[in-house]
Amino acid sequence: MPKLILIDGSSYLYRAFHALPPLTNAQGEPTGALFGVVNMLRSTLKARPDYVAFVSDASGPTFRDAMYEHYKANRPPMPADLRAQIEPMLAIVGALGFPILRVPGVEADDVIGTLAVQAQQAGIEVEISTGDKDMAQLVGPGVTLVNTMTNTTMDRAGVEEKFGVPPERIVDYLTLVGDSVDNVPGVPKCGPKTAAKWLAEYGSLDGVVANAAKVGGKIGESLREALPQLPLSRALVTIKTDVVLEQRPADLAMRDADTDALRQLYTRYDFKAALKELDLSSLAGKGAGSAGSAGTHDTPSPPPPPVSHGESGSVPGSHLPPxxxxxxxxxxxxxxxxxxxxxxxxxxxxxxxxxxxxxxxxxxxxxxxxxxxxxxxxxxxxxxxxxxxxxxxxxxxxxxxxxxxxxxxxxxxxxxxxxxxxxxxxxxxxxxxxxxxxxxxxxxxxxxxxxxxxxxxxxxxxxxxxxxxxxxxxxxxxxxxxxxxxxxxxxxxxxxxxxxxxxxxxxxxxxxxxxxxxxVPTLCKVYEEIEIPLVPVLAGMEQRGVLIDVDELRKQSQQLGKRMHELQQQAYAEAGREFNLDSPKQLQAILFDQLGLPAKLKTPTGQPSTNEEALEAIADEHALPRLILDYRGLAKLRSTYTDKLAGTVNPRTGRVHTSYHQGAVATGRISSTDPNLQNIPVRTEEGRRIRQAFIAPPGWKVMAADYSQIELRIMAHLSGDEGLLKAFHEGGDVHRATAAEVFGVAMEEVSKEQRRAAKAINFGLMYGMSAFGLARQLGIDRGEANDYMARYFARYPGVHAFMEATRAQAHRDGYVETIFGRRLYLENLQSRNQAHRAGAERAAVNAPMQGSAADIIKRAMIAVAAWLNGRDDAHMLMQVHDELVFEVRDDAVDLVREAVREHMQGAAQLAVPLLVEVGVGANWDEAH
Structure with a gap:
């Protein structure tokens, strides 16, 4: 998953100013905060994120000032020494290559919140670098907080540990506690423990308000007196997540550093160590293209990927323009x-x-x-x-x-x-x-x-x-x-x-x-025969769009809500009392204290984890963990799809138009955004039902054509393993055949568990799964998993030889190739970090298969589109991984079905047959 790091620049500056002594340069200019900010950026540069932004407050009032004239009224004026370091800070940050965002009318928190939500929706992991407690409300799936000063990370469990409430209750918590620094009024005498206690007891701020009459003593009086101003306080502490921004997360890549500007700035502010590193990197031949980050890197960047023999001068990114x-x-x-x-x-x-x-x-x-x-x-x-x-x-x-x-x-x-x-x-x-x-x-x-x-x-x-x-x-x-x-x-x-x-x-x-x-003829061929011809094909699909049944989605949202309520009641019955299903702390108390279930996974702070993996590990030991998992799954479906998808219908066309991206995934895969139509779940009945809302107009049908086990077939082709080739040529169940080989039994005697193990190995090997990973997936011990893998490689020696040869080739050349010659360069192959190096080796083994599958379906799309050109009885609508989805007129279904199958199966000539399964129905779900 790509990563976006959002740096709270305002927080960085204040923390550095107050944490460091009042340093100055030779001219007497203050440099302490500046020095601290540059050093805190070191960890960000080392992480090499896919996307990054340095977000700082813009000058001038914000919407909160208009909402409440006393907002931040207690804050003293910014010290002159600190104010003097703002512009130099921005100059250095910009010269290092960080995108800088300063949006008038809102605070940095709001910009960060908006980008975090957008990144979540785009499938991008988010790390927010800050020391601001308000940011805890943004923590969620794929969103964590990192404090570079203390070198600590805060996920959902960390928020619960620190504040006593989950991220979705942080706004309620802050509303009750108030904020003396920002002059946000809370409930007088209500401290963090009281706020957490109330929220645990009543579930939410609205619950606290509804039960205010029940709270006794002086604190109860304070609560009731504060009730009229709580809505304002809640509005003030709520981070906006819908700020209109020019940049989206995918626009926030690091730029090349401006080494000349960095050299001037480092010299002026006497940053001698950074200047020395910058000069050393320049002497090493990095030039302006990559040396900028050397001002804060501990280790030099890896060299450009090596070029294979006979291609002198074509090292990617190394040539100079005319x-x-x-x-x-x-x-x-x-x-x-x-x-x-x-x-x-x-x-x-x-x-x-x-x-x-x-x-x-x-x-x-x-x-x-x-x-x-x-x-x-x-x-x-x-x-x-x-x-x-x-x-x-x-x-x-x-x-x-x-x-x-x-x-x-x-x-x-x-x-x-x-x-x-x-x-x-x-x-x-x-x-x-x-x-x-x-x-x-x-x-x-x-x-x-x-x-x-x-x-x-x-x-x-x-x-x-x-x-x-x-x-x-x-x-x-x-x-x-x-x-x-x-x-x-x-x-x-x-x-x-x-x-x-x-x-x-x-x-x-x-x-x-x-x-x-x-x-490089192979790359030229990929470009001219795959990528360029695909451009008008994708454009046509985007223009056509797909028809969805908005009423069906609304009905599903209601049904999901009803089913969630039922699961909630069942969970109460299993627990013997009511509790907040979204509260990890309450869930910990019930699962591990009350029910005595084993805590098989721990949070970074040592507390029993209640994340998905932890609940799956104990789901067979009591009914409650499975109920919680089912509840969370339905909540995600509802919030991500059934509630939101209808809002993406284009008012001009009445259809949903996704955007397909050719240049986003390193392996060559096409991705989809706004909305993402490639992540609609298919493993659960409720997830598959969402596809029922993807419909055809009257007189038409939806047709879905899907490659069967294409990456495994590519593995057989690339490895040339006789056993795997035989299994595919015989046309039977390849996982059953693998199980028969691995476990030494006849095909008809293969058990369900043996087939499941063989399937896990078949697919796991392509993604570099270790024996530990296989053991965890199958619920067996590591020794047994090692034995399974040893048997597999003994029966399929060609697979093992291919994997070893691919790793060796990747180390030798710095890249691997697909069947058609597409290259994937792997920077971390020479990393001193064993985990990074192992990850690069796993990618090296997987990329030829995943990239070849991407090339094949792109070739298929080009061929099918050429056949469809000029026809008005069928249209290609969607590409979802190894599947193509069409809209076909009723009277053309048989003709189009056979033509699509023929062209997809003919998109590559492999050592094993390509198999395409084609289904037809009134909606996308029926077509499977």
Whole structure:
């Protein structure tokens, strides 16, 4: 799972200021807080997160000040020595490459909360680096707090241990206790223990309020007197999680460091150790591309992945761009017909046309075009404004006339075109009846195929890495936060400088990246035969969308709520009393103290764990753990899917339109967001029922085509193991055949448990499962699991040989390859950290299979889409891992079923047959 680290910059600065002595540099400038912040960032840099943000409070009032005029009224003014260190801090943080977020009108907590929720929804692990207790309310599945000053981590159990309440009750807890620092009124005389006691007894703040009359003594009087102001206090301590932000979590990758700026800053503030490390890293040849973090790293970054023999000069990320690709460009604002005619002539003669759109929104299915940029030679580009509507905006060419003039060019497949994430622009132009043809190149995909893990593949990151060029950022032209304006309100000259640069830099990046790809024929083939042809296929799927039954989802939400209530009552009966099912502390008391169940797993603080794994471990010993697990599973289904999916229906089309990402997963897999349609659960009846809401229109059916055991078949192909090949060629149950081999029994004598063990080994080996992991999954001891694996490798020696050879090749070359030549570079193979090194080796074994499966289904999608081209009786709607989902007219079901099966099974020629199972139904669930 990718990781996002959110750094509470304001908390860092205050903590460092108060924890360190008042240091100064030679000029007498204060540096203590600055020094502390830089040192606290060291652990973040070492962690090498996929995404990171340094979030700091912006100046000026926030919505809380408007809500309560006395908010933070007790805080003394910021010390002058501390204020003087804010701008230098931001300069160093920015030079190190950290994205910095400062949003007016809200606090850093609100920005962090919003990003944390967005990341959770996108399947990104979140680590919040802070010392602020308010942040505990954000802890949840995949979200933890880390205090770099004390080097402690706080998960759900840690929150319960520290505060006596779970994360979902922290807001209630803070409301009752109040906050003297922020001047948030609580209940007078109500301390942490009293608040935790009330919440344990009454379940929530609302429960406390409802039972206020029952609370006796002076504290009861204080509670009742405080009741009128508790709603305000709750609003003040609640972190917003819906702040409108320009960046989403996936936009927050580390940038390359600015070593020149770092050197100046370190010199000015007398950070001698950091300066020495920076200079040493520069001498080691790292250059500006990676040396910035050396100012705070303990160990140098690993070298770029080695290049295989015969490919000198093609080490990903190591080449320098041609000098003419990093200079300032010349851009033309096109507002007259004469200018447009000149550019139309240029387009007709151009060997390659770079194009880009500017729009009103990030969602391509809701956005309208504002302008177009074009480039046909590096360093020169134009911007054609079409819908800038600010007061006093100069006259612009009519949008429809410009698009009509460009339509023949865009739709001419013989005119090669280039984009950066061209699928977005294809979708935008489709709203105006333009079907873009002839997209031969996409710089996002050139970078992705060249080295998927070297950098993020957005234009700003690519320009910095491959051109040494700093692009104009969106916030520089449109502003930030609440004051940000729509691009249609940006003045034309500023818009031209920003938008024309996009087309120009796209063309320059192509000139830097494409020659590198051409030197490696296998990568070139992956790019030209898989990734580029897939772009219009995915665009068509996104445009079509999928139909869902909103009423069915609402009904399921109600049914889930009813079933959760039933489980709650059953849990009360098993426990012999009522309790809060969401409270780990209460659950600990019932499971381990009252019922005396064994605590098989502990939290980091040594307390008995009540997480999913811990409850599964004792689920066979009492009914209550299983009831809690079932309750939690239903709660997640309801909150994540049945309650939310209906809200993603596009008001223009009445359908749900996901976004498919080609450049997000290192192994080549396609991912899905907004909404994610690839994570809808299928292992439980309630999870599968969600698929019943995915329907076809009247007169149509849903068709689902799924590869059967494709990664295991790829393992057989790559390993060439005779036993595994035989099992697939005989067409029987491969797990039963494996069990017969491993346990030395006849096929018909294989027991259910033996087949389960064989299946766990078959799939576990592909993901590097150890004997310990197998033992835990099967509920057997480690010695028995070792015996199973030894028998497996004895019967399938080719598998063992393949795994060993793959590890050796990965160590030798620094990468592994799929069947079709896609590469995955593995940085941690040489790590001194044994866990990191072992993880890289597991990835090395798995990547050829997972990546080959990704390549195969992409090839299948291209082939099926070509067959469907021009037909109006079937449409490809979704790609979900190894499955394709279609909408097929009733009278075409038989024809389409056979054609889809034929093309999917023909997407690769392996040493074993590919098997595709195709189902049809009125909804997605019925089609399985």
């Amino acid at each position: 000098a003419n690709l990093a200079v300032e460009g010349e851009y033309e604002l096109v507002t007259t017909q004469a200018q447009l005619d000149v550019w139309l002539d240029k387009l007709r003669d151009a060997p390659l046309i770079a194009f880009d759109t500017e729009t009103t929104a990030l969602d391509p299915m809701l956005a309208d075009v504002v302008g177009l940029s074009l480039a046909v030679e590096p360093g020169h580009a134009c911007y054609i404004p079409l819908a800038h509507d600010y007061p006093g905006a100069p006259a612009q060419l009519p949008r429809d006339a410009v698009l009509a003039a460009l339509k023949p060019v865009f739709e001419d497949a013989s005119r090669p075109k280039l984009g950066q994430h061209a699928k977005y622009d294809i979708n935008i132009l489709s709203h105006y009846g333009i079907v873009v043809q002839g997209v031969r190149h996409d710089t996002m995909l050139e970078s992705y195929v060249w080295n998927a893990t070297a950098t993020r593949h957005d234009m700003d990151s690519l320009a910095k890495k491959y051109l040494g060029y700093d692009t104009v950022k969106y916030e520089e032209v449109a502003g930030k936060g609440a004051k940000q304006i729509s691009f249609s309100q940006v003045d034309l000259d500023t818009a031209c400088r920003y938008a024309a640069e996009d087309a120009d830099i796209t063309l320059r990046l192509h000139h830097a990246l494409w020659p590198q790809l051409e030197r």
